[in-house]
Amino acid sequence: EDQVTQSPEALRLQEGESSSLNCSYTVSGLRGLFWYRQDPGKGPEFLFTLYSAGEEKEKERLKATLTKKESFLHITAPKPEDSATYLCAVKESYGKLTFGQGTILTVHP
């Protein structure tokens, strides 16, 4: 069965303290890995899509990377407004998205 596991479940950082979130996956045929940001009471906001091992994408303070078994979301010098739940999802061979349970990020000023 295809699985997506995100770690840690929660992460508390001081403003400016860089860190990484992990998304490990086991799928029979990866057709894409997606990162989303979700603020409380809102729907997930699309951040990145990664398709192949070695691929990297950046957006402001966020950088997503992909290997054959996991993806990392690196956050450089985070600000309090980066506080949110970060969701990882994989697109399986027949197109369905499977989500992880998310990492709750809190950045303190």
Added chain:
Amino acid sequence: ETGVTQTPRHLVMGMTNKKSLKCEQHLGHNAMYWYKQSAKKPLELMFVYSLEERVENNSVPSRFSPECPNSSHLFLHLHTLQPEDSALYLCASSQEIAGRSYNEQFFGPGTRLTVL
């Protein structure tokens, strides 16, 4: 309106009520989705519509009934729900390109449903 909109944003209903959730996408996409998000659980895919045809029904109880009258609108009809159905219901859309599986999905703000 832009993106994906959902109404109502909040809904409280009794177990014997019948209600409907509405989703509208303004992105010109041709695929739409319903997800359920419960506390401490990953998003669960419920239904997928591609080109207005239901292509996925993820073992959802019959008390949830989807309807997709056109590529821009999606409904979720609710009847005789249970308290455990209380959750955030999210709608999403994407552009499906022939020969490729579903691409990036864009989500609405969700409907917070409480079943008493």
